[in-house]
Amino acid sequence: MKKIALIAAVALALPLAAMAQDAAKPAAKPAAKAASSSTAKAPAKKHQVTRKAAKAVEEVTPINTDTDVTLSEADLAVAQRVSIGKAQCELGADVTVTPDDKKPGFFTVSTKGAKYRMHPVESRTGAIRLEDPRAGAMWLQLGNKSMLMNQKAGLRLADECQTDAQVAFAAEMKKNPPKALFDGADGEKK
Template sequence: MKTLIATLLIAAPLMVVNHAAVAATPTKSTAKTTAPAKKSAAKKGVKAAAGAAAAGAAVAVVAAGPASAALSTEDLAVSERVFKGRIPCELGAHVNVTADSANPGYFIVDGRGFKYHMAPVSTTTGTVRLEDKAAGAVWLQIANKSMLMNQKAGQRLADECMSPEQQQVADAIKKNPPPSLLDNK
């Protein structure tokens, strides 16, 4: 069933594009006058697509679209706990987390060199987790910090990210550290 839905989501836009191309096909009288213009426009389109593909190898970009799946009530509850805004990270980096206005519960997570369209995922530990499954990106948010990881590349894109609320919790932990699990008291 999942394969069928995925196939339909992929095929539907292609059918619309094909239908638009058939509707825009010129008649014989206009085909002779517009053929050179079409070839140059096609070449420019191919060059632009190749340039975008080359740039896309270094930068992961996933556009928000109407094809986003509906979220469960648990996932919507997770989305309410996500810290939004410009969140500073270590080494002068930052991450922008903004709600996707077109898709309730979804978020756009971007920064220097990356942009992801993420959906909340419920966890058993209470950790806020946003995922972009197509790109392999994961945003994890705990009480005192957040991090962005690219699971496909096996690297952290941003670490020690703290919203003002998380900074308060981190300061409180520094002042009153929790008891060690190894202490027998």
């Protein structure tokens, strides 16, 4: 019986002791802060770079053209199919894809405030895929549209982008839609 009473008393005392310790801690911290603030200088004010200034610097900073990527013959064949020039995108954005004259198979992909040095990467789906592994950017080009994505941040930077050739391809798809996956040779659904 004495053991049960002792256990009950300890069980009741433990939460009270913990609350007493927690109450004592905040009182000690302000005193420590007051003592340290009288001897230390105020921290220097940090200057933040505005988004506009960062964009301006990014636009004039040349992209790094040195790369350790070696393209295969298959990669160079994919590079021949890349749609180059200015692509108009949704929401008034645009993306310009320019081939590198000095290094065949490499491209500069630029949009408002950003430039990427990209090269073709094999795609299982047959889509044309350009990547900038350093920046984490990817340009995905289909027959009728393209998109620019930042894979590191998981964002689409530009969507529904179309060059003149892709606009023509999309119009042709509307006139002559491709056969559905389950259509037979005669167009009948199976």
